[in-house]
Amino acid sequence: MSNDWFESIAVAQERAKKRLPASVYGAIMGGTDAGISRADNVDAFGELGIRPLTAGQPPERDMSVTVMGQPSSMPVLISPTGVQAVHPDGEVAVARASAARGVPMGLSSFGSKPIEEVAAANPQTFFQIYWAGDRDSMVARCERAKAAGAVGLILTLDWSFVHSRDWGSPAIPDSMGLKTMITHAPEVLRRPGYLMSWLRTFQLPTLGVPNFAVDDGPVPGFFEAYGTWMGTRPPTWEDVAWLAEAWGGPFMVKGIYRADEARRARDAGATAISVSTHGGNNLDTVPAAIRVLPEIAEAVGDDIEVVLDSGIRRGSDVVKAVALGAKAVMIGRAYLFGLAVNGQAGVENVLDVMRMGIDSTMLGLGKSSLAELGPEDLIIPDGFSPPRLDSPIG
Numbered sequence: 001m002s003n004d005w006f007e008s009i010a011v012a013q014e015r016a017k018k019r020l021p022a023s024v025y026g027a028i029m030g031g032t033d034a035g036i037s038r039a040d041n042v043d044a045f046g047e048l049g050i051r052p053l054t055a056g057q058p059p060e061r062d063m064s065v066t067v068m069g070q071p072s073s074m075p076v077l078i079s080p081t082g083v084q085a086v087h088p089d090g091e092v093a094v095a096r097a098s099a100a101r102g103v104p105m106g107l108s109s110f111g112s113k114p115i116e117e118v119a120a121a122n123p124q125t126f127f128q129i130y131w132a133g134d135r136d137s138m139v140a141r142c143e144r145a146k147a148a149g150a151v152g153l154i155l156t157l158d159w160s161f162v163h164s165r166d167w168g169s170p171a172i173p174d175s176m177g178l179k180t181m182i183t184h185a186p187e188v189l190r191r192p193g194y195l196m197s198w199l200r201t202f203q204l205p206t207l208g209v210p211n212f213a214v215d216d217g218p219v220p221g222f223f224e225a226y227g228t229w230m231g232t233r234p235p236t237w238e239d240v241a242w243l244a245e246a247w248g249g250p251f252m253v254k255g256i257y258r259a260d261e262a263r264r265a266r267d268a269g270a271t272a273i274s275v276s277t278h279g280g281n282n283l284d285t286v287p288a289a290i291r292v293l294p295e296i297a298e299a300v301g302d303d304i305e306v307v308l309d310s311g312i313r314r315g316s317d318v319v320k321a322v323a324l325g326a327k328a329v330m331i332g333r334a335y336l337f338g339l340a341v342n343g344q345a346g347v348e349n350v351l352d353v354m355r356m357g358i359d360s361t362m363l364g365l366g367k368s369s370l371a372e373l374g375p376e377d378l379i380i381p382d383g384f385s386p387p388r389l390d391s392p393i394g
């Protein structure tokens with residue numbers, strides 16, 4: 001094992017902070033306004049206690065699961081993120097690592113690598129899109145993803161274009177011209193490891209959005225793609241049903257926070273939902289996703305697969321989410337930290353840390369399979385979840 005190995009996501013985060021230029025680390029950390037939701041996503045898992053056994057645990061544990069038709073070696077999937085500039089190998093390194101660990105991956109339509117390269121590296125790739133542009137362009141992006149081998153579609157809906165952060169947002173350049181290089185030179189020069197990783201590739205971050213391009217058109221810059229998205233009318237549930245049908249395969253609605261909307265996603269034809277706060281990057285002061293998971297899981301039962309993302313930093317978090325009704329979780333920042341510090345090996349390291357943590361927690365709880373987990377394995381403080389929604393919208 002090399003010295004680059006880390007034993008926890010917290011250690012990876014600390015190293016990522018030291019390795020990345022401040023603006024790139026700031027873009028990963030994100031969080032809107034005061035960052036209350038971002039922090040609560042993590043803190044809420046700490047509020048949940050665990051009730052362990054002392055003897056008589058089963059000797060073996062099976063943590064495999066199938067989500068959106070894809071078998072996964074553990075209930076952890078890669079959540080789609082736009083990872084421009086974190087590492088030269090970007091999502092291709094993430095795809096190789098997740099494939100090596102038998103884990104499906106979501107690729108963002110704002111990611112830095114084309115779907116063709118990513119799906120070739122991990123055949124279990126789901127393509128993620130936002131409701132952006134007209135229907136024809138969305139269908140064209142979906143068709144391209146399907147032709148590249150994407151095995152599912154993730155439609156992410158929880159984004160409200162909040163652009164304020166109390167600590168100030170890092171400047172995101174649109175392209176890597178001379179002016180940008182001069183502006184960012186001081187902070188990059190202070191990060192020699194990061195600089196070398198790019199110099200070795202003889203390239204600079206392109207900052208283009210390759211999966212936004214349609215019909216062999218040019219690759220748009222970040223702000224062009226973002227502008228298209230901002231200018232698109234938000235979808236209705238009928239629009240969601242239309243896209244699910246147009247895709248015609250496993251379909252996840254990511255960003256569900258209310259039980260009534262979970263049912264609407266189901267009725268629109270979704271295979272799965274992800275209960276999420278977008279990692280605290282959407283509206284601030286929204287309580288952690290894990291707090292509303294039990295209500296949502298109860299509302300949809302087995303009709304639809306329930307996934308949770310936001311705040312997962314260790315294997316015990318995964319077990320807690322499964323105990324409260326999730327079939328699996330998706331991780332975001334955790335693997336970005338690993339990618340930043342050690343590329344593909346760093347993402348593999350993150351997945352190994354998750355697997356060991358899940359295994360230890362299942363052992364301690366005396367579980368041989370995920371199906372045996374339930375809320376009775378946890379100590380849930382009073383007031384952990386917000387009052388349930390009494391007046392559903394549909």
Ligand SMILES: Cc1cc2nc3c(=O)[nH]c(=O)nc-3n(C[C@H](O)[C@H](O)[C@H](O)COP(=O)(O)O)c2cc1C
Binds near residue numbers: 277330331
């Ligand atoms: C830097 C960054 C970029 C992201 N980009 C996307 C994206 O392009 N599409 C998407 O559906 N979610 C995106 N997300 C949200 C993640 O998929 C996921 O919901 C979130 O990171 C989960 O929270 P966690 O980081 O605490 O694990 C992004 C998150 C981060 C941190």
